[in-house]
Structure formats: structure tokens, C-alpha cells
Amino acid sequence: MEEKHDSFQEVDPDHSEDESSPVTGLETALEECWVALHLFLNNRFADALAALRPRKSRSMYHAVGYSSILLMQAAMTFDPKDMDVAMEALRESLHICQRFRRKTGIMASLASLWNGQTVDMTEEEMHAELCYAEVLMQKAVLTFLDDSVVSFIKGGMGMRNSFQIYKNCQAVENSRTSAEKQKSTHVHFQGGVNMGIGSFNLILSLLPSNVLRLMEFLGFSGDRELGLSELREGATSDSLRSILSTLTLLMFHLYITVTLGTGDVNLTEAEALLKPFAENFPNGALVLFYTARIAVLKGAFTFAQEKFLECIATQKEWRQIHHLCYWELMWAYSFEQNWMEAYRYANLLCKENKWSQATYVFQKAAILSMLPEEEVTKLGENVATLFRQVDGLRIRLAGKSIPTEKFAAKKAQRFSSLNPGKLIVPALEMMYVWNGFKVVGKRPELTENILSTLEKAEERLRKDPSPSEFHLDDLCVVQLLKGLCLTQLGHLVQAELCLRYVISSDKNIKHDTYLVPYAMYELGLLYRQKGDVQTAITVIENAKLNYRDYSMESRLHFRIHAALNTMGSFEAKLPPSRTPA
Template sequence: MDVTEETARAEDEDHFEDAYDRIPTACRMDLQSAIQETQCALNLVLNNKFSEALDLLKPWWRDSMYHALGYSSILVMQAAMTFEHKDIQIAMATIKEALHTCQRFRKKNSVVGSLSSLISRQSNLQEEEMHAELCYAECLLQKATLTFVQDENMISFIKGGIKIRSSHQIYKDCHNVLNVTHDLTSQSDSHRQFEGGVKLGIGSFNLMLSLLPQRILRLLEFIGFSGNREFGLSQLREGTSGSTLRSILCTLTLLFYHTYITLVLGSGEGNLAEAEALLEPYRHKYPKGAIIQFYSARLAALRGHFEKACAGYQECVSSQQEWKQIHHLCYWELMWTHTYQQDWLQAYRFADLLCRESRWSKAIYVYQKAAILSMMSAEDVDKTGEDVVELFRQVEALKQRLAGKSIPTEKFAVRKSRRYKTSTPVPLVLPALEMMYVWSGFTIVAKRVDCSEALLVTIEAAEEQLRRDSQPSEFHVDDGCLVQMLKGLCLKHAGRLMQAELCFTHVLSSENRIRYDHYLVPFTLYELALLYRQQGDAAKALAFMEKAKSNYKDYSMESRLHFRIHAALNSLRSSPAASP
């Protein structure tokens, strides 16, 4: 790492990355060559050349830790996206072999036990040992992911948890090594690559752990886990700079956080400006890359540019045909983007594609398709040739189990669809809009005044229909409360706060009469708390948030609400006057 390394450091970042668009021929796979060749494979993936990336890594994956990590990462990603048993088995066998490859480069004792050795002895072997710890930790995380989806029992869940804990501990040890050795080796390219890997691991762990509600985090802290959101974000931000192998991975982690996690498991406060800035350089570097196109479309949707988003997702679908699973991600988003605009025929089209092509969650896909059809006129439903009642009746049999437990959103769909099991089904009220709320869609629609107003018209029409119901069913109160909560959301986002408060308080006053949809009360308390925060009444917001968190249990999607409450409480305590 002498003359060659100094030359590489003198080159700018664009040249560093572009150099790996070709496939180098390696005659000897030293650490630097392995990192460069894995960078080349990553570039191939980002250019939709998935098979070429595997072909590049395959010859060395049993002899090089980075080739092993890269090769297994692609197969694990594919298995997680397809959910096919065969793909999961192949990926699991590969990751086990990759762990063995990484293990050969690790010190015989742990990093903690060899800190003094690592600091005192600057050699190629020491660099390999440091990188082997990183690669081993990343492979452990991959194996944990596959362990969760491979089997459906609690033993597998525990095994996966142990692997995550081991990975977390290795990253903490590597972070300690980084702190101690920073001044000694800061000029080394190998050290900068190591530093990038540590920032990715430490940043991701801290960020994800910081999302967990306090009752879960207290338990995890007992066994060595801890999470600091700001520290995690800062580590990932630092990791995005420079030209290391993991720079783009830090960027993709932050993009996922800002465009999905903050919305589904938070209170919708993702930093879209930062996400745009992070994505911009890669738009130029990988203009046809499906992953980059997907995030560009997602950001357009989050800003309320639905037409632009739809065009972007369609471009993403057209950009490659090798990994159909990326098409499915786009279909999911297209289904929702058309739902936001109440373009039900188009939303149905993509829900139907998911039902036919994707294995991820048949129960959700079929329920969603039936829910969308429920929003359409009888004439339009007839054109599709679908039987809505029969679709709802299929949902329960399609439910999956993960680690011995049902997936919360599937359980919700199953419970709602049981209304169609009787000989005289009682139709659901606004089921597509209810699921839109579950996936935080109202926060997105709020960016478009025209779409929000159109939704309010649809909700008020359902409200009027319920009011005119001459023979109320046993679900009448529940349906009325659902309509009032959804109406309150539209009014809140429109700035009509007093009217929104009346809708929310109507739900709360009906608590004792709700028979089935008990989730409506704690979720409404949460929404009312956000409304009070928007009005600047932090004390009232905090009181309602705490009530939603502490006074209710065993209702649908309870854990999802606790994630959202945790995020909102953190935001409330740091900036009480901030709007949701």
C-alpha cells in the first residue's frame, strides 16, 4: 500500500468509482484488489447487471472475504425479495460458506482481546484481521435475516437474535479499534475502507435501535443493545462521504430511513431535502439504475408529485427484466400512488399484478385488491370479472407466520375480511382508505390539496350513507368511528383543526360502544395528540400520547402504533411546537 495507494488517494472520487466499471483481471487477490473488485461488482448491481456481478465475484468467493461478502449479499437480497424456498436455501448455504471464508482471516481470539496487538503491530495481516471482523459481522446480519424468514418457529427467531447480538458486539469492538488506531493509520486506504464499514454498521445499529419503543429497548439494553438516533445519523452521514466501498450503502440506508421508516414506523418527519441531496450524485452516475430510479420516484411521491412518481416507477420497471422482484416493489408503490388519486381501475391493475406475481404477502395483496374493488362502481367491478366477496373470503387461508407469529398487517386484513364469511356479508366501509391509513398514506396525500379534498368528498359520502342506514348492522358504530377518524385526518391536514378535533372526540366518546375495531381509540388518541402539537399545546399532546401508549393493549397493529408514539414523543420533547 505504498506508491499505488498514494496514487489512488490523489485521484478524485468520481475517477475512483468509475475505474471499477470495467472488470479487472486479478492474478493475486490481496485485500486492496478484493475491495476494488467488490466495488466493481457493486457498480454492476447498481447498473442492473446482477448476473455479471455474481459472475465477477464467484471465482474468488471461497478465498476472499470481500468476494464472499459481496456474493452472499446479492443472493440474500434476491432470496429476501423472492421469498422462494429454493432461493432461501441457496442463500443460506452460501452465507454459511461466506462466514467460514471470513473466519479464516479473523484472529483466533476476539477483537477485544487483541486490541493491544492490533494497535502495536501494523502489518498486512493486521489489516486483514480488522476487515475480517467487519465482513464477518455483515455476514452474521445476513444470516440472521434469512433465519427469520426460513423457519416459522421461535427457536429460529432466538437464533437470529443471537446472531444480531454477536454482530452488534463486533461492530462495537471495531469502533473501539477505530478510535484507538485512527491517528496511526489515517493515511491508509485500507483504514478508510475499514472506517467506512464501521460507520455503516454502528450508524445502522444506532439508528434502528433508536426507533424501538422504550419497553422493548429497556429489555435490549439489559443484553447489551443501545441506540442513539443522532449518533447513528451522524455516523451514516459521515459514511456517505468519500469513496469507500460502503459509501453508497450508507446512502441507501439513509434513503430508506427518510423515505420509509420515518413514515411507516414514525410520525412522518423524514428529511426529504437531505434524501434528495444524497441521491443526486447517483442519479448522474447510474441514470438507468433501477434502485436509484426507484428512490427518485419514491421521493417524487412523498412530495405529492404523483404523476411524476408514476412515470418514475414505470421507468424503473422498464429499466431491467432480470430481477422481477424490483418490478413488484414498483407495482406496490404504483398501486398506492393511484389510490391516493382515487384512480381505482389503475390501482386495481397493480394490485392484481402483485396477486399473480409476488409471493411476499398473498393475504395483503388479495385483501388490498378486494378493498380497491370495494371502492369502485358495480359497473366497473363487473368489467374486471372479479367476485369481491370471494376475494375477501380467500384472505384468511393465505395468512403466513413468521417466527411462529402472524404478521400484524395480515392479521388485520384477516380480521376485517371475516365480515364476508357469513351467508349475508356486511360490506366494509372505505376499506382501501383504512389500509391507506395503516400504511401512513394520509400523510403523503396531505401534500396535494386537490387529492385531500377529493378524499374528503368520498369520506363524507360514506358518512351520509351510514347516517341513512335504516337497518344498522352490528358493525354500524365501528364503521361510523372509522369514517370519523379518516374525516378528522383529512380536516387536520387541511388546517381545519377545530372540525378535525370534533371528529376525533366523536370516536373517543363512542369507545364503550365499539365492538370490533378497538384499535380506533388508541390510534385516534395518537392523532388527536398530533393535532394538539400542531396547535402548540405540548402538554396536552404529551398527555394524550401517554394515554394512548399506556391505557390500551391487545388491539390490531399495537406495535406499529407504539413505534409511532415513540417517534412522536422524541420529536415532541425536542421540539414541542413542531408540526407533524
């Protein structure tokens, strides 16, 4: 389906600029942005932009709101035209914010702070600093999407400058008197500080220790508890930015901890955060989407499917939200091994969304691989042809390959070889890449069904009369996934045997070298589950220290960092040698 690039083109309505005092003007701007935010949360995206557009060249808050919506659109479409429009809006926002910033320079104000003196900044100047930091961070994020090392450096510098200004704003906030904090506009400044300081600390805390040391050298710092605390305070405030703090926390709980963490999700907090928005905006697409996502992580896949379909039906302006739902529906049906329905949504993503065509095509081919050949023929699809397309569809972000695309392309290379062979259970393997076994583990009967599928695949491999060069790799894929299922079902002795089979095959695996360090990581989690924390730490540290240059290495390092963090292991002594557990 064709993407629309003119969906947000509105005509400027008549609007007279506020002629009152700066503070009153600030109050009016915040009130008007509240109205635009409510329009946005009620799926009236074009109306929200129309409400902001007349004053976006004169009011910092209108400019920030306008460019933020365009940035969100660009991030979801990944279309160069949308990205150019968003970048231009962000540049204009920076220019508008700069006009309202303190002309004598923030450093003079900081010198006063360090000397214990009150900073002489007007309320409007404080908000200008905050808005400038926010737009600078957004512009850096968009810059990262460009395919060049220069853009990556520019984005990093923008992030650093944004972080420093947020810290300056926090210092200003701490210097305010009680009387100054009673101003009606101050809650919005405080909420913005909560959001900025909280987001930076939370994101930085996720980084592996070697990366974090470099970031700290560059002036960044990350404290997870501080980040969560600041974001919680911002989310529960009456600030204009409370929704941003809420969405950041929901993203952390419902996605980041699943994909880059151990998968232990705080669903109680996620539901509590979403509740007020569900009460005020029950038909809001974002509310319905996150309601469905929470249901997925609870294992309530049927209810989740209904909510995602409701989310799709509730609005047609932003089809990109439909695409997010397609992705989730594809997985919800995959967890049930309803491969025909999963294929339906993978196919829609291939046709409509531009974010990661290599991933979508691989996923589509992987799902088709789980169906009988006659069913694939009826659909008019050719699995081998789809796999061969994957490598040519890869993209780069900030000059780097996307790890999941690189992984998919490497797996698909088998179909380009002189002696191609089928991938054994590619859809289940990709389920593991996205940490889906933690999710499906909430439903023992579905986990049993997947285990049965794996045992059948194992039987086929063991009876293969002419095993290919990929035979052992395929066996190890099956053993790893069996180990995960058995762990979820509580059969820890059998699970350990499966994982140790993979680890013992270290020297003989030819292609899927990622399997051994990942199996060691999973074995470490198994030991943690058994209560043997010290052995768990030793095994996981072995996986971190002794393996290099395998697929999705950075993703495993994120997961290792999260796992060791939960076990308080950063003071633990590192094992000296390569000794698989």
C-alpha cells in the same frame, strides 16, 4: 408470471488467484468488488455475480459481495429456494471470513485496548472482523424469516454477536494511528464501521422504550443522532460500503419515518444522498426507484408514476424490483382515487409476488370495493370471494403473524359471518394503515376529494334503514379518516370533533377497537400542531398506557415513540388513570 430461480447461474470464467502480499491482495479484492458494485448499480445483476463468483471461495470481500446479492434476491422473492441458496452462501462467507480472522482471539486485542495499548492486528485481520460482523448480521436477518421461535432466538443471538464485533471494530478504528489510516484500504474499513454502528444505533432508536430497555439489558444500545451521524459519514465516504449507508438512510427517511414514525420526512437530505448516484447511474433501477419514491412523498404523483414505469422498463433480470414499483404505483393511483389503475397493480401483485399474498388480496378487494358494482362485474371479480381468501393466505415470520395481515384478516372476517356486510371505505382505511394521509396531504385538492368520498360514505351510513352490528364501527372509521383529512386541510376545530366522536364511542365499538387509541394519537398530533405540546403529550401517553390487545398495537407504539421523541416527552410525568381526553 413465473419466478425464475436460475437467473444467476453463471459459468466460472478462468481466473488466477492473486499471489501477491496480503495487503496487495486486499487492495485487488476491493478493486474487483468496486467493479462488481458498478455492474450491480447499472442493473447488470448476473454480471455482478459472475465477477464475484470465481474468488468467492478464497477472498472474504468476494464472498461477502456474492452472498449479499443472493440475500437481497431472497428477501425480494421470499422464495424458499432462493432463501436456501442465500443461506448456504452466507455460511460459506462466514467460513471464508473466519479463515482470515485473528487467530489469537479478539478478546486479547480488546484487553490491550482497554489498557491503552495499540492493538496488534494486520489490515487484513481488521477487514476480516468487519466482514464477519456484516455476514453475521445478514445471516441473522435471513434466519428471522424462518417460521419458528428457535429461529427467532438464533437470529437474535446472531445480531447480538454482530453488534459486539462492530463495537470491537470501532474500538480498533479509534486506536489506529494517522499513518495507519492513510493506507488505501483503510477507508473501506472505516466505512464499514460507520455502516454497522450507524445501522444498529438507528434501528434500535426506533424501538418503543419498553422493548429498548430489554435490548439494552441484552447488550444493545440505540442512539439515533449517533446512528444518523455514522451513516452520513459512511454515505459520503469513498468506501465500498458507502452505498449501503446511503440505502439505509434512504430507507429510514422514505419508508420507516412514514410507516413507523410521524411521517415528517427529511426529503432534502434524501435528495442530497441520492444525487451522486443519480449522476453516476442515471438508469440504475435502484436510483430510479428512490427518485420516484421521493416524488411520491412530495405529492408529485404523476411524475412518480412515470419514474416507476421507467424503473420497470430499465431492467428485466430482477422482476422483484418491478413488484416494488407495482406496490408504489398502486398507492400513487389510490391517492388520486384512480381505482381502476390502482386495481391493475394490486392484481399484478396478487399474480406475481409471494411476499404477502394476504395483504395483496385484501388490498385488491378493498380497491374493488371503491368501484361501482357494474365495473367490478365487468372485471370478472367477486369482492366477497376475495375477502374470504385472505385469512388462509396469511404467513408467519419468526413464529409471529404479520400485523398488517392480521389486521386484514380480521376486517375480512366480516364476509365469513352469517350476516356479512360491506366494508365501508376499506381502501382508504388501508391508506391510513400505511400513513398515506400524510402523503396525500401534500395535495389539498386530492385531500378534498377524499373528504368528499368520506362524507358520501357517512351519509349512506346515517341513512341506512337497517344498520348492522358493524354500523358504529364503520361510522368511527369514517370519522377518524375525516379527522385526518380536516387536519391536513387546516380545519382543526372540525377535525377535533371527528376524533372526539371516535374516542367517545370507546365502550360501544365492537370490532375495530384499534380506532380509539389511534384517534387519541391523532388528536395528540393535532394538539401539537396547535402548539399545545403538554396536552399533546398527555393525550398520546393515554393512548399508550390505557389500551391493550387491539389491531396493529405495535405499529401505534412505534408511532407514539417517534411522536413523543420529537416533543421531548420521555421525562414527562405519565397520566395516572384511564381518562380519554
